[in-house]
Amino acid sequence: MDLFSATYDQHQVAPLAERMRPRALDEYIGQSHILGSGKLLRRAIEADRISSLILYGPPGTGKTSLAQVIATKTTSRFVRINAVTSGVKDIREIIKQASDDLHLYGKRTVVFCDEVHRFNKGQQDALLPAVEDGTITFIGATTENPFFELNSALLSRSTLFRLELLIPSEIRLGLEYALKDSERGLGRYQVNITPEAWEHWINYANGDLRRALNALELAVLTTPPENGIRHISLEIAEESIQQRAIRFDKAGDNHYDIISALIKSMRGSDPDAALYWLAVLLEAGEDPRFIMRRIIVHASEDVGLADPTVMLQAHAAANALEWLGLPEARIPIAQAVLAITTAPKSNSAVASIDRALAYVKKRPTGEVPAHLKDAHYPDAEKLGHGQGYLYPHAYPNHWVEQAYLPQSVQGETFYIPSKMGKEGKISPP
Secondary structure (H helix, E strand, O other): OOOOOOOOOHHHHOOHHHHOOOOOHHHOOOOHHHHOOOOHHHHHHHOOOOOOEEEEOOOOOOHHHHHHHHHHHOOOEEEEEEOOOOOHHHHHHHHHHHHHHHHHHOOOEEEEEEOHHHOOHHHHHHHHHHHHOOOOEEEEEEOOOHHHHOOHHHHHOOEEEEOOOOOHHHHHHHHHHHHHOOOOOOOOOEEEEOHHHHHHHHHHHOOOHHHHHHHHHHHHHHOOOEOOEEEEOHHHHHHHHOOOOOOOOOOOHHHHHHHHHHHHHHHOOOHHHHHHHHHHHHHOOOOHHHHHHHHHHHHHHHHHHHOOHHHHHHHHHHHHHHHHOOOOOHHHHHHHHHHHHHOOOOOHHHHHHHHHHHHHHHOOOOOOOHHHOOOOOOOOHHHOOOOOOOOHHHOHHHOOOOOOOOOOOOOOOOOOOOOOHHHHHOOOO
């Protein structure tokens, strides 16, 4: 039985997350950056004119659901293949049928493969010619980086769409749909859910709607009704996923207290404390991008030039988060936190720019010295712009003494190097 078959009673067999897959674009939740009104992919689906696609994103973000929407919308023959069990022979048979349908009946074929990163080179090579000549339209879904896993020729002939983790409001919307839907969801039951239980499920989901739906279904079906109503408390929500809630308010003081504890632990060079508070934030479902923003800031604010490589590690962790998502990205994030925590400390960057800003705010902006002004335009020479400028690379040690500050600012000092780490080796020429 394939994914898109409706010949059996899904309400009796399939889990809630499967039953609640969207049947149309209007039921699809999330991914407004590619499916919002007027977006290219939405227009293509509505016009039944999709080209070959690679859908890339974390689990539970709607890759297979989007394929199902396309399956219900398109007039093309829709074929699903399995990356593990569909061999080269199977692929060639599908392509042969697609070619016959196209040339004899003018009917196009869309081939969908979930977990396409499991395709081996032989399978990809067998598929490629049919994608190139338009015999089939290919849709691949993957949680893995397609640039590492897929044939570059296949990638170049497909449009890559990245699906993002759902935001909390979208997770809640998906749960509410399931509670209201009497045909496919849990609408046959009267359910009362406490705010704490809602928050726990949404945090636990971490952007994955399927996880939240599985927890909701288990909680509702195993909770006996009282006067016809099933009351879902935080305790029941915790039992439904075997994970206790971390007392953490993303909008309240506790949210800021914990991120403050992480920052101060990094600044105080305590790796165990820094890792503890990072773990609390991650386990509580804090937005990992928010965590990374704070890490990047403090790589500069608390370490800076004492070890400039720490900023590179912070940015590398942020990039890893975008490519990997959680839970894998927890490792490079922890590496960045440890790099900041164990590095020599210097706050000269923040102290220096704040010193300069305070000076500038209180005084009129000084005029740029004539020898520093732009001399790359007609008649600049007549105005004396650039005259007298000394090119440092033409002098020993690539340095020459000359004024760079306005006349009214000369003698002021804004940058004071610390004596820590690599910054301790900085000295005026």
